Amino acid sequence: ASGLAPRGLICLDLGQSTGGFTDCLLQAGADNVVGVDVGHGQLHPRLQNHPQVVTLEAINARTLDRALLADHVPAAGFDLIVGDLSFISLTLVLPAVVRLLKPHGQLLMLVKPQFELQPGQVGKGGIVRDPALYAEVEQRIRTCLADLGLEVKAWLDSPITGGDGNHEFFVHAQQGAQVQHLDAPLPEQPATAKPARVSRTLLREQKRVDVINGDEEDYYNVPGPARPKRKK
Numbered sequence: 001a002s003g004l005a006p007r008g009l010i011c012l013d014l015g016q017s018t019g020g021f022t023d024c025l026l027q028a029g030a031d032n033v034v035g036v037d038v039g040h041g042q043l044h045p046r047l048q049n050h051p052q053v054v055t056l057e058a059i060n061a062r063t064l065d066r067a068l069l070a071d072h073v074p075a076a077g078f079d080l081i082v083g084d085l086s087f088i089s090l091t092l093v094l095p096a097v098v099r100l101l102k103p104h105g106q107l108l109m110l111v112k113p114q115f116e117l118q119p120g121q122v123g124k125g126g127i128v129r130d131p132a133l134y135a136e137v138e139q140r141i142r143t144c145l146a147d148l149g150l151e152v153k154a155w156l157d158s159p160i161t162g163g164d165g166n167h168e169f170f171v172h173a174q175q176g177a178q179v180q181h182l183d184a185p186l187p188e189q190p191a192t193a194k195p196a197r198v199s200r201t202l203l204r205e206q207k208r209v210d211v212i213n214g215d216e217e218d219y220y221n222v223p224g225p226a227r228p229k230r231k232k
Contacts, residue, residue: 003153004108004172006030010074012100014061014083014093014109019047021082026052030080034072036061061085064096077102084110091116091144098148101175107150111169112162113137126164134167141171149176 007029013022016035023044025033035043035055047053054072061083066073078100085093090109101107113128116137123129142152150173158168 004080004106006080009079010034012036012078012081014081014097015085016055017042017084019044019053021084022047022053025080025082026050034069034078036064036069061093062088062096064100066100069100073100074102077105080106080108082108086112087115089116090141094144094148098145098150098175103175105175106153107145107171107173107175109171110158111137111141111171112166113168114164114166116140126166128166131167134169138169145171145173150174151176 005028006025009025009030011025011030011033013019013025013033013035016022016037017039019035022033022035030052032052032054035053036059037043037055037057038060040057043053043055048055056069056072059068079102081097081101083093083097090111094109098107113134114122114126117128117133121128121130121133128134138155142155145152152171152173154170154172156170156172158170160168162168
């Protein structure tokens with residue numbers, strides 16, 4: 001539905017985990033897949049020694065650069081970057097990620113609304129219960145991508161509900177002809193507005209549900225809500 005055709009492409013899989021996206025890319029004809037994950041030892045045994053798969057562990061997607069990926073970055077950048085990340089707003093990850101795309105390269109990211117909203121907008125158990133908030137999430141991601149020079153080609157409903165019951169989305173975007181140099185320093189702040197603070201209740205609930213993904217380390221970099229001062 002997104003119009004993506006991975007056949008013959010060199011791809012980067014962010015939040016590789018057990019390798020679900022990696023496997024889909026290979027089945028669709030991708031030439032090679034480089035996987036990055038903040039965790040360790042999660043990739044399915046069938047993919048661990050696959051000749052077309054490289055797995056790089058203990059790497060935070062927020063700080064990706066050519067040095068971290070060593071010799072696995074194509075000279076011109078990746079043809080396609082996909083990602084399924086938890087415990088972090090995509091607005092914090094995208095500034096690093098898009099520098100690794102080649103000119104006209106494509107991006108397909110899973111969007112999890114509970115990580116893009118303010119604590120008061122997320123219900124008990126980390127569930128986003130107000131569908132009207134999805135438009136706010138979409139606008140935030142679209143603005144971030146536009147600021148980084150990418151054109152959104154499609155915003156799609158995920159056919160699968162998240163493990164915690166949240167409605168999720170895919171965003172498909174394409175890089176323009178000009179790409180920031182791979183070795184250029186990251187901006188000090190994300191291109192978009194300040195990301196949402198993370199409620200401690202949401203953090204606990206999502207850690208319980210998604211710990212298998214090994215991505216919780218990313219999310220701890222996002223500030224939690226300030227504790228109220230005690231009255232004297």
